Amino acid sequence: MKKYILLLLTGLFTLQIYAQIASSGQNQRYYDINKNIDIFNSVLRELDMFYVDSIEVNKLVQGTIHNMLSRLDPYTEYYSEENIGELQFMTTGEYAGIGAIISYKDGQVIINEPYEDLPAAKAGLKAGDAILEINGEDMREATVKEVSDKLKGTPGTTIQLLIKRPGEKEYRTINIVREKIEIDPVTYSDVFNGNIGYFHFGSFTSGSSDRVKETVEQLKNKGATSLIMDLRGNGGGILDEAVSVVNLFVPKGEEIVSTKGKVTQWDRSYFTQDQPLDEIIPIVVLIDTGSASASEIVAGGLQDLDRAVIVGNRSFGKGLVQTPRDLPYGGNMKITTSKYYIPSGRGIQSLDYSHRNPDGSVARVPDSLTNVFYTRNGREVRDGGGITPDITVPQEVGSRIAYYLMAENIIFDYVTDWAQNHEKISAPDQFELSDTDYDSFKNYVKTRNFEYDKMSQRSLNQLKSIMEFEGYLNIAAEEFKALEAKLHPDIDRDLELFKDLIKDMIESEIVQRYYYKKGVLLHQLASDKVFEKAIEVLQNKEMYDAILKPIPENIPPVEEIKEKLKDRYS
DSSP, rough: HHHHHHHHHHHHHHHHHHHHHHHHHHHHHHHHHHHHHHHHHHHOOOOOOOHHHOOOHHHHHHHHHHHHHTTTTTEEEOOOGGGGGHHHHHHHOOEEEEOOEEETTTTTEEEEEOOOTHHHHHTTTTTTTTEETTTTOOTOOOEEEEEHHHHHHOOEEEEEEEEEEEEEESSSEEEEEEEEEOOEEEEEEEEEEEEEEEEEOBOOOTTTHHHHHHHHHHHTTTHHHOEOOOOOOOOOOOOHHHHHHHHHHHHTTEEEEEESSSSSGOOEEOOOOOSSSSSSSSSSEEEEEOOOOOHHHHHHHHHTTTEEEEEEEEOOOOEEEEEEEOOOOOOOEEEEEEEEETSSSSOOBOOTSSOOOOOOOOOOGGGOOOOOOTTTOOOOOESSOOOOOSOOOOOOOOHHHHHHHHHHTTHHHHOOOOOOOOOOOOOOOTTTOOOHHHHHHHHHHHTTTTTOOOOHHHHHHHHHHHHHHHHHHTTOOOHEEEHHHHHSOHHHHHHTHHHHHHHHHHHHHHHHHHHHHHHHHHHTTTTTTHHHHHHHHOOOOHHHHHHSSOOOTTSOOHHHHHHHHHHHHH
C-alpha cells in the first residue's frame, strides 16, 4: 500500500514540476511580448519628438507592420481602416464603383480593362484611356489607390471623368453612374460536342457555389451528360464555398477538408451538408499552376474521392487557411492560422515558410520528401506539392522576350493603336492575327527602342567571371564565344523564334478589347490542348473508368478470363 501511495505522490510531484515549467515558459513569452511593445512605443515617441525632419506616423507604423508580416508568409496581411474595402472585395466579390481595372503607366493612371456590361464599358471607356480628372479634381499625379478611392462611391451617384484617349488630341468628358459591382464567378459556360458541359469558374467568393449549381443545372437542361470544370487561374477564396461545390457531386456526410493549427479549439472538419445535385455525372476538372487554395480543395477532394478525373498541370500548392481578426480603429488582420488536409489525409502546401533559406527565399518541398496517400479506390497520391493531375498535359515553354513585351506594355500599346484602326473583328474562336500585322508589330517594337535582359545572358557573365578567376577562360575561349553569340539578345531572331507564343499573346489582348474576358477564354479554347484532352477523356468511357478505378495488376486480361470461362462451361 505504501508503495502505491509513494508512486502516486511521485506522479503528482512530476505533474506539478511540468506545470511550473510550462507556466514559466508562458510567462517568459508574455514578458518578451510586452518588453518589445514598450521598446517599439519608445522608439516611435523618440522619433516623433527629436528626429530632424517631421515623420508621417501612420505611414511609418504601417510600413513597419507590413515589413514584419512579410517575414512570415504572403497571406498574412494587415488592412488599415482605409484599405478594409480590399478585404471585403476579396471575400464578397462586390463593391460600388465603375467596374474597371486601372493601372499606372507612363506617369498616369489608365483604364487597363473595363468589365463587360458594367458602368465603365457602358459609358464607353476603353483600355488605354488616361484619367486626368475626377469630378473636376486633378488626377494627373495621383496614385492608383487615390484614383480607385475616388472612383468608388454610393451606387446610383454620377461621377464625371476627364480622359485622354491615345491617338486623340482633344480630351473627352464622360459621365458614369456608379453601380454595385458584382463579379460573376462563372466566366463562361456552354455545351460542346452536343453533350459535354463546360464552365470556367474564376473565384470562390460568397455565394459562388450557388452560381456553380445554377450553371450546372443550365448545362444539364441544354443536354449535357458530362462536365468539364475549368479551375485554371482560380486563386481560391472562401473555404466553405469550396466544400459546397464538392457537395454538388458527392453524397451528404463526406469529410472534404480538415484544418489543424496552433489553437486546437479552432481545428475543424468540414463535411458535405446537403444532398448532391448529381453524384454520377462524369466530371473532368482542369487545373494549372494558377489554381490555388479553394481550387485545390475542390480538385483534390474530387480526386481523393475518385469522383473526377483531373487534367492539366500541377497546381500551386497553397494548403494554408487564413482567418480575419478585427483590430482597433477599424482595422483587420488576415492571419494564417492553420493548414488544411483533404479526404485522403494529405496536405498540399508546397512551400515551407517556417524554414527560409539564408537569403530569405522559400524552398519548395522536394518530391523525395513527400509521402504517399491513397484515394478511396486505392490510387496513390502524394502530399506537399499541390495537386498532381491524373493526366498531365505539358505546358508550352515561355520566353524571356515575351515576358518583357508584356511587362513593359509593348503589346498593350500596340493593341491600343491597332484597335483604333479596326472597328470590329471576327468571332473570338475564329480571330487570328495576320502575318502582315505581325510584321507591323515587329517594326513597332523597334520604334520603341525595346531592350530586354536575358537570364541566360546574366548567368553566362557570371560563368565568365568564374572561368577567369579559375584560369579556364583561355582554354575554352572559342567555345565560350560561340555560346555567347547564340545567347546574346537578338530582337529580330527572338521575335521570329517565339512568333507563335507572342502572336497568341497579341491575339488575346485584341480579343479582350472587343469581347472581354469571356471572349479571351473562347479564343484560347479553340487551340487548348488541355481542353481537347478533357473532351477525349469524357468521350471514352473506358479511359475515364480506367483512371478512376484502375485494374489490379494480378487480374488477368479480359480475353483470358473469357477463354477460361468458355472452357469451363463448354
